[in-house]
Amino acid sequence: MSQQTIAPAVEPKADLGPLVPVLFGFSAFQQLRAASELQLFEYLTLNGPSTVEQVADGLRLPVKSARKLLLGTTSLGLTDRDTDGYVPAGPLREALEDGTWPLIRNIIDFQQRLSYLPAKEYAESLRTGKNEGIRHLPGTGADMYTRLEQTPELENLFFRGMNSWSELSNPVLLGQVDYSGVGRLLDVGGGDAVNAIALATAHPHLRITVFDLEGAVEVARDNIAAAGLDDRIDVVVGDMFGGELPGGYDMVLFAHQFVIWSPEQNQALLKRAHDALPPGGQVAVFNAFADDDGRGPLYSALDNVYFATLPSVDSTIYEWREHEEWFTGAGFADITRVKGNSWTPHGVLLGTKSHG
Numbered sequence: 001m002s003q004q005t006i007a008p009a010v011e012p013k014a015d016l017g018p019l020v021p022v023l024f025g026f027s028a029f030q031q032l033r034a035a036s037e038l039q040l041f042e043y044l045t046l047n048g049p050s051t052v053e054q055v056a057d058g059l060r061l062p063v064k065s066a067r068k069l070l071l072g073t074t075s076l077g078l079t080d081r082d083t084d085g086y087v088p089a090g091p092l093r094e095a096l097e098d099g100t101w102p103l104i105r106n107i108i109d110f111q112q113r114l115s116y117l118p119a120k121e122y123a124e125s126l127r128t129g130k131n132e133g134i135r136h137l138p139g140t141g142a143d144m145y146t147r148l149e150q151t152p153e154l155e156n157l158f159f160r161g162m163n164s165w166s167e168l169s170n171p172v173l174l175g176q177v178d179y180s181g182v183g184r185l186l187d188v189g190g191g192d193a194v195n196a197i198a199l200a201t202a203h204p205h206l207r208i209t210v211f212d213l214e215g216a217v218e219v220a221r222d223n224i225a226a227a228g229l230d231d232r233i234d235v236v237v238g239d240m241f242g243g244e245l246p247g248g249y250d251m252v253l254f255a256h257q258f259v260i261w262s263p264e265q266n267q268a269l270l271k272r273a274h275d276a277l278p279p280g281g282q283v284a285v286f287n288a289f290a291d292d293d294g295r296g297p298l299y300s301a302l303d304n305v306y307f308a309t310l311p312s313v314d315s316t317i318y319e320w321r322e323h324e325e326w327f328t329g330a331g332f333a334d335i336t337r338v339k340g341n342s343w344t345p346h347g348v349l350l351g352t353k354s355h356g
Contacts, residue, residue: 031072049084110161133309172340193220270330
């Protein structure tokens with residue numbers, strides 16, 4: 001009778017613990033989404049420290065479901081447990097206290113309903129160089145924006161998400177850029193005027209024009225009127241790629257535009273801005289940036305899954321130095337980086353049209 005020898009198990013040398021949040025990243029997001037949808041954080045804020053049974057009763061869940069949810073949120077640092085029960089914790093507690101939680105909820109909805117399913121096409125998008133996730137949006141058209149126009153519910157969801165991102169990321173645009181020499185500002189592709197309204201509110205001397213397609217400026221008109229800023233913000237209908245930009249402005253702003261287009265299109269937009277500005281006029285590009293060394297930041301790296309799979313065939317988060325090359329190619333000088341101080345990688349790149 002032969003005897004089988006079983007080799008001893010090999011003890012893995014690698015510490016694979018850091019892979020846990022990556023391997024289960026989709027689960028981490030779903031823990032946050034479920035807590036948002038079920039209003040866990042609102043319940044804990046209103047009722048104070050709560051037990052599993054109290055949460056189950058308050059959210060109308062089976063006790064076993066409440067236990068799973070609280071294990072997830074607590075392991076992720078979104079809630080904590082003390083002797084009296086569970087409470088909001090970490091960044092979620094801060095967001096609830098400072099009023100930014102509704103913005104985060106809008107972004108969670110955006111990620112779940114718009115970005116989540118298309119993200120599974122990331123590898124295919126890398127293979128083809130195309131936004132393959134677009135197949136998961138209803139309608140026809142090669143870019144996300146064309147398809148959103150055909151589905152008003154998703155278009156409204158998109159605008160809510162983008163407005164929330166703008167409110168979270170635009171402190172660098174509002175508070176770290178010097179507008180003392182700017183009287184009139186042209187907001188190219190300004191959409192629903194979210195940034196124009198924020199700028200006009202923060203800087204009462206500014207006069208701003210939102211320049212965009214007809215459908216976008218219709219929404220902008222309503223928002224400007226609702227903000228009571230009709231006397232300081234106007235709209236002009238036009239196509240940023242369709243010819244000359246309006247003249248007579250001290251600054252041309254491109255907000256969240258250069259992450260959509262190709263390098264060639266971005267430099268063409270800058271050339272149009274250069275042609276429209278007077279000597280000494282400035283151009284400002286406000287969006288998320290990637291680091292020049294290709295190592296991060298993490299936000300930009302992860303957000304690029306969305307840009308690779310959905311908006312357009314060319315959309316991506318570019319490095320600072322790439323933007324600077326476009327500025328130089330379009331004729332701008334005195335190029336200055338203004339990096340934000342918040343958790344998002346947003347910043348502003350400024351350039352000036354020379355007098356010579």
